[in-house]
Amino acid sequence: EVQLVESGGRLIQPGGSLRLSCAASGFTFSHYTLNWVRQVPGRRPEWISFISRTGTATYYADSVKGRFTVSRDNAKNSVYLQMDSLRTEDTAIYFCARDRVGSTALDYWGQGTLVTVSS
């Protein structure tokens, strides 16, 4: 069974840093590209980051570029999101999601981890 499990979300002050993790199981991790998607409850999901199978290619939404860094460790079946210079508008549930091979959709999502940026 494919599983993605996020962790690391918590309450943090503006300007702070946080590192989210996503642990994968049930599939050959190194064969898949992965994304981070965030969602404010009641609003549409917002894609924020992509990482290639080897980690050599990464992309970011304009809203987080220069502040967030995605990485992966294929030996540990994990993907990470380093979040720096956090702002109140970064408050959201953060999901990791797997790209479906051969199509243009996200076929498996984790349950999400809540990040609250507030003083």
Place this chain on the structure above:
Amino acid sequence: EIVLTQSPVTLSLSPGERATLSCRASQSVSTYLAWYQQKPGQAPRLLIYDVSNRASGIPDRFSGSGSGTDFTLTISSLEPEDFAVYYCQHRGDWPLYSFGQGTKLEIK
């Protein structure tokens, strides 16, 4: 940037009825269109990819259609568990993924 607009915002129907949800793109998205279902407290769940292909484990009462800029998700006969929020999604050049604002399917 391609903008996806879903209609209606809210759809009130009864179990057993047919649901038709629409998604319109600001420009052609080819076949790069997917649909998700989201229930409270849960992650989005992929229903349909590449316009009309059902994802693994999705019942055949869910179907997708359309081309170019106009797309439809149809639920042929609503079950109680189908009442949720539905999002359409496009994968493009930039941003990589964009989502419509959602349609809430509620029990009448």
